[in-house]
Amino acid sequence: MAGLYEFIENLWITDSHEHTVQEVERVSSEADPLQILLSQYASSDLISSGLSLEDYVRALNLNVPLKERWRLIEPFWDKAKNTTYFEVIKIALNDLYDISELDENTIEVLAEKMRSLNKIGFYKWVLKDKAKIRISIFDGIADIVDVDREFFVPVVRLEDFILLRSREDVRRLSKSIKIPIHSLKGLESALESKVQSIINKIVGFKIALAYRRDIHFEKVTFNDAERVFNKIMSYERTFIRYTSPDGIRLTMSDEISVEESLPLQDYMVHKILEMASKYKLPVQVHTGLQEGNLNLVSNSNPLHLANLFMEYYDVKFDIFHGAYPYVRELAVLAKNFPNVYVDLCWLHAVSSSSVKYALNELLDMVPANKIIGFGGDYKHVEGVYGHSRLARKNVAEVLQDKVDRGHFSLDEAENIAKMLLHDNLLEVFRLSV
Numbered sequence: 001m002a003g004l005y006e007f008i009e010n011l012w013i014t015d016s017h018e019h020t021v022q023e024v025e026r027v028s029s030e031a032d033p034l035q036i037l038l039s040q041y042a043s044s045d046l047i048s049s050g051l052s053l054e055d056y057v058r059a060l061n062l063n064v065p066l067k068e069r070w071r072l073i074e075p076f077w078d079k080a081k082n083t084t085y086f087e088v089i090k091i092a093l094n095d096l097y098d099i100s101e102l103d104e105n106t107i108e109v110l111a112e113k114m115r116s117l118n119k120i121g122f123y124k125w126v127l128k129d130k131a132k133i134r135i136s137i138f139d140g141i142a143d144i145v146d147v148d149r150e151f152f153v154p155v156v157r158l159e160d161f162i163l164l165r166s167r168e169d170v171r172r173l174s175k176s177i178k179i180p181i182h183s184l185k186g187l188e189s190a191l192e193s194k195v196q197s198i199i200n201k202i203v204g205f206k207i208a209l210a211y212r213r214d215i216h217f218e219k220v221t222f223n224d225a226e227r228v229f230n231k232i233m234s235y236e237r238t239f240i241r242y243t244s245p246d247g248i249r250l251t252m253s254d255e256i257s258v259e260e261s262l263p264l265q266d267y268m269v270h271k272i273l274e275m276a277s278k279y280k281l282p283v284q285v286h287t288g289l290q291e292g293n294l295n296l297v298s299n300s301n302p303l304h305l306a307n308l309f310m311e312y313y314d315v316k317f318d319i320f321h322g323a324y325p326y327v328r329e330l331a332v333l334a335k336n337f338p339n340v341y342v343d344l345c346w347l348h349a350v351s352s353s354s355v356k357y358a359l360n361e362l363l364d365m366v367p368a369n370k371i372i373g374f375g376g377d378y379k380h381v382e383g384v385y386g387h388s389r390l391a392r393k394n395v396a397e398v399l400q401d402k403v404d405r406g407h408f409s410l411d412e413a414e415n416i417a418k419m420l421l422h423d424n425l426l427e428v429f430r431l432s433v
């Protein structure tokens with residue numbers, strides 16, 4: 001019975017989603033354990049458990065001694081360490097640094113070990129030798145960055161073309177792409193030029209607007225979108241007095257509300273999907289649980305996207321995070337629409353029991369080629385590694401259970417594991433490795 005676990009343990013895997021700090025950047029900065037480990041996820045649970053924002057900020061301040069910073073964190077670490085976010089850290093510290101539990105002594109041992117490993121070669125050791133990740137899709141959030149192609153290939157968000165609410169936003173975009181923009185037509189052709197300039201670098205698009213608004217993108221007429229664009233450009237009633245960090249005093253027109261800007265946002269999202277269709281590139285969409293605190297999950301129900309799945313039937317939609325907790329809604333969508341894929345990225349780090357329950361049901365409902373089984377979604381390679389261990393374990397447990405119950409033969413289970421953890425991503429994104 002060890003067969004399936006061993007097979008999955010030794011499998012080379014692919015990774016649908018990372019924000020990993022690039023190695024050159026990591027090795028040129030001080031490898032501080034709290035700045036690294038609390039850059040996301042676990043920090044959100046610490047804040048949820050009661051850590052104040054002031055103490056969180058202080059805990060990341062390198063001018064304060066490490067022991068003192070750990071003392072701020074420790075009471076909340078003890079309260080929150082039951083969650084899977086902390087399990088990921090625990091696995092990474094154990095396997096990469098030989099530290100089983102963080103306390104006021106081991107935090108200093110960890111700092112020392114992190115410093116000594118902080119040189120080029122560290123990523124190859126963690127991502128290739130330890131995690132056996134063949135390639136990861138990289139989401140640079142702000143723009144595409146020059147990623148190390150040994151480990152990553154990028155997708156692009158293009159949110160600067162969508163989230164326009166003031167003349168200053170338009171000016172900043174114009175400046176960054178070096179194209180003057182004075183009309184909605186101009187904005188559209190600037191988008192086209194931008195995409196053309198990066199088309200050979202990217203493997204897809206990413207939409208992460210569930211952090212800013214609901215993800216229902218209506219079909220808006222050019223005139224309705226243009227009215228919003230023109231309002232932004234001609235706004236002259238209220239102004240904001242702004243002093244830049246270097247003391248320059250400016251007066252700028254106020255921005256329109258998010259609510260008012262929605263028709264323009266919706267219009268530009270459709271333009272990006274037209275581009276995805278034209279260039280035959282998949283689109284990754286954030287749905288379900290959002291990282292951080294104070295988010296509203298109902299904004300990111302995947303059912304909001306149904307009109308896009310219907311209209312852009314030739315675009316492959318890689319729907320993130322199993323849309324948790326709307327995983328059943330996503331299962332039904334993926335069962336119905338040939339162009340909708342379920343992506344379990346981040347989810348093994350959110351909850352092992354939820355992802356196993358979800359995968360068990362997904363395998364009853366959705367063809368196995370439509371399920372992408374792993375994406376790390378970490379800024380630090382420690383998280384990528386710990387998460388990959390959990391993903392292998394979860395997939396193995398679910399498949400072994402199905403073998404034990406007579407649903408699949410061992411051969412079939414191994415084949416499904418390889419599809420989920422390796423082949424499907426390569427096929428959807430037409431990647432060759």
Ligand SMILES: [Zn+2]
Nearest residue numbers: 017019139377
């Ligand atoms: Zn992400």
